[in-house]
Amino acid sequence: MSYQFKITKTQHSSLSNVDFNNIPFGKVFSDHMFVADFINGEWTNLEIVPVGKISVHPGNMAWHYGQAIFEGMKASRDAAGNALLFRPELHAKRLNASARRMCMPELPEDLFLQAIHTLVDMEKAWIPPAVGSALYIRPFMIAMDETIGVKASETYKFIIFVMPVGPYYSQPVNLLAQDTYVRAVVGGVGEAKTAGNYAASLLPATMARKEGYDQVMWLDGVHKKYIQEVGTMNIFFVVGDEVITPNLDGAILDGITRKCIIELLKDKGYKVVKRPITIDEIMKADTAGTLKEIFGSGTAAVIAPVGKLKYKDKVITLHPENYEVSSFAKNTINGIRNRTIEDKYGWIVPA
Ligand SMILES: *Cc1c(COP(=O)(O)O)cnc(C)c1O
Numbered sequence: 001m002s003y004q005f006k007i008t009k010t011q012h013s014s015l016s017n018v019d020f021n022n023i024p025f026g027k028v029f030s031d032h033m034f035v036a037d038f039i040n041g042e043w044t045n046l047e048i049v050p051v052g053k054i055s056v057h058p059g060n061m062a063w064h065y066g067q068a069i070f071e072g073m074k075a076s077r078d079a080a081g082n083a084l085l086f087r088p089e090l091h092a093k094r095l096n097a098s099a100r101r102m103c104m105p106e107l108p109e110d111l112f113l114q115a116i117h118t119l120v121d122m123e124k125a126w127i128p129p130a131v132g133s134a135l136y137i138r139p140f141m142i143a144m145d146e147t148i149g150v151k152a153s154e155t156y157k158f159i160i161f162v163m164p165v166g167p168y169y170s171q172p173v174n175l176l177a178q179d180t181y182v183r184a185v186v187g188g189v190g191e192a193k194t195a196g197n198y199a200a201s202l203l204p205a206t207m208a209r210k211e212g213y214d215q216v217m218w219l220d221g222v223h224k225k226y227i228q229e230v231g232t233m234n235i236f237f238v239v240g241d242e243v244i245t246p247n248l249d250g251a252i253l254d255g256i257t258r259k260c261i262i263e264l265l266k267d268k269g270y271k272v273v274k275r276p277i278t279i280d281e282i283m284k285a286d287t288a289g290t291l292k293e294i295f296g297s298g299t300a301a302v303i304a305p306v307g308k309l310k311y312k313d314k315v316i317t318l319h320p321e322n323y324e325v326s327s328f329a330k331n332t333i334n335g336i337r338n339r340t341i342e343d344k345y346g347w348i349v350p351a
Helices: 061-065 088-101 109-122 195-210 256-267 279-288 325-337
Strands: 032-039 042-050 068-070 073-077 083-086 134-143 156-165 173-178 215-219 227-230 234-239 242-245 271-274 291-298 302-311 314-317 348-350
Touching: 032 109, 042 109, 061 134, 068 088, 068 195, 083 109, 083 325, 088 109, 088 134, 088 256, 109 134, 109 156, 173 195, 173 227, 195 215, 227 234, 234 256, 234 279, 234 325, 242 256, 256 271, 256 291, 256 302, 256 325, 279 291, 279 302, 279 314, 291 325, 302 325
Parallel strands: 173 215, 173 302, 242 271
Antiparallel strands: 032 042, 032 156, 068 134, 073 083, 073 134, 083 348, 134 156, 215 227, 234 242, 234 291, 291 302, 302 314
């Protein structure tokens, strides 16, 4: 099905103010955004308009009761300048999985995809040309009812805006395993990309930074011994000749980068195992000399190699400069994204 979008173009593009060689992360917005309203049980008012403020009532239910979900994806360019999307259909599906958990309406996948394609095509001049740069795409949905009282809202807004982002120079990250606070529990909302999960992570993240660590390694909410994720990334370990990553247990976010890494590494002949992993097991593997790599995965960094891990009083130091498995995965994903490596998986979609 094809949807009709009302398009209003800006009279004042801010593109010429942007220095693509020096883009402050998360602060530069393109000219246009896609907006839709959920009213009377259907998505309506499908529009692309200049990026601007939206007027929200103080009784807005998203602010009080937290019905807010989002996605994060990227558009890149190939050498010929064509705009490319990366597995956009998986983001459409995951947004709807988050919506179901948060009692929010689903968005038809074809509407999500048409909105992304139309907006990215309109904003393609905003995709920075440098290798590793990208157009970050942020689709999100919020409750819009103006009602005090805990219940599901009946009206919603769905918005997509896009932002140019520079290459993500991934310095190795240092992790602090958190054994007091938890990110999520099985049965909770850890699997949903919902705003409150990130609010809950701020205090432990601040504490980690005070100790000189970049991000938190999250342990499970019941035993505080099974490793779940790091910061806002999934996590992988190379131990001996196995690549291991926590299995999705209902509290872990089902990362699209994680899925790609598993597929690529299996295809390359690595043994990839998804299973519960304890922090003790990882500390012991380090003592035994079998722990070779730890890395995080997510759309923003693709792969973030880990340089140090602290758990209780013990700190282990790794050697990211020698990481082979994660370098291979990172180079392959980046190469597929800018079409310098053949996309035999069909992950790339012209925008
Ligand atoms: C978004 C996110 C990830 C990574 O998912 P990708 O689809 O790979 O970007 C991992 N963990 C959390 C908590 C996230 O919010």
